Amino acid sequence: MREDNDAARSAHVGREGEHDIDRIESPGFVEAVVGAIEAGERDILRSLIADLHESDLGRLIEALPPPDRPRMIELLGADFDFTALTELDETTRVRILEELSTQTVVEGMRDLDSDDAVYILEDLGDAEKQEILAGLSVPERAALQRSLDYPEESAGRRMQTEFIALPPFWTVGQALDYIGETEGLPEVFFEVFIVDPTFRLSGSVPLDRLLRTKRGTKLGEVVTPDRHVVNVLDDQEDVARIFERYNLISAPVVDAAGRIVGVLTVDDIVDVIQEEADEDLKALGGVAGDEELSDSFWYIAKSRFAWLLLNLIAANLASFVIALFENELQRMVALAVLMPIVASQGGNAGTQTMTVAVRALATRELKPSNARRIVARELLVGLFNGVVFAVIMAAVVFARFGVMDLGFVIGLAMIINLVAAALGGILIPLTLDRLKVDPAVSSGPFVTTITDVVGFFAFLGIASLWF
Structure with missing residues (x-):
């Protein structure tokens, strides 16, 4: 036991000038904490974490093996700062709260600011929430219940009810x-x-x-x-x-x-x-906004499936366009080799424009009053980049295949697709926002579909008319 105490003290002291974040991420410190938890050494555990900020304490909890997380809280009792739970992701926090006794949670909630208490309670099921509230005093319960009755992501949910x-x-x-x-x-x-x-x-x-x-x-x-x-x-x-x-x-x-x-x-x-x-x-990226690293395999798989399915439908639409020009592809293999370049360049350009547009809508910088000017600017950017890359690709194709007409075809298709990408990247988020649909969630698949379909159709369509 003396050796364990010495190791714990050594882990607590750390290196001179070492920050808390460096200390809690060091294997020696985490091992010392785990050892104190498994041995039930409350005093040693308390001395190890006594000077940790609530944020760093949250990081320490995440570094612990899952079974040791609630054990640490129960072992510390009144010495554990429940504010640290607000630093955890939702999945980890809910799992810990479900494993703690109701009395432990109630006692921990008493010392919290109301906004932190609401933040911890709001993710629990109704039964667990009411059980915890029932253990609080009437004024505390009434204040928290009033905040919980406000809509999610509203000021009422975020506010602190203690003020002067x-x-x-x-x-x-x-x-x-x-x-x-x-x-x-x-x-x-x-x-x-x-x-x-x-x-x-x-x-x-x-x-x-x-x-x-x-x-x-x-x-x-x-x-x-x-x-x-x-x-x-x-x-x-x-x-x-x-x-x-x-x-x-x-x-x-x-x-x-x-x-x-x-x-x-x-x-x-x-x-x-x-x-x-x-x-x-x-x-x-087509990922649910509440997805966390600690989420289960099944939850993540379900949350990503819908967007992957939508992308699959878009890909099949693009393949249908390609199939319309099957004869041209058989006659000129170079078309199949060059075709992905047009679609890829358009996809990247569309993503650039879409990212800027979605961010501007989120910050309210893009509004009806300046939308026309921004659309015109993006159109000019797409046209300029299209012309520049058309010249570059025409030269590359001529050097590679020795066919000047093929360079002209891919250059013209490049201009068309980059203009379409610019328009799609700005107009789709604007339209979705006007329809009260989150453009960050829904824009990606639509922009990708436009750039793929327009890119393939423009390149193969011009080639079929030219050759």
């Missing part, structure tokens, strides 16, 4: 004394909100102004009307865009009557931006 609201007739001195002496206030906050007797928001007083104002001054004299108030039903992506545009640190959240019900802070918005970007990136 004061009346305008209080003085700065009263406010400072209240903040300094009252227990149960938020641990981190950036402003105090000024409300009327019905809790309607009048504005806010930033902490820096509060600290620099004389104690006898009334809060109503230094209040600033909030210009960026968030409605509780606003989409989280729209809220994130407001934070980004106006460099906000926090923003009040109000209900339909204008009463303040919560606050959103920049740390929550950073998570939203990361999640939305991750979903868009996966969607462009």
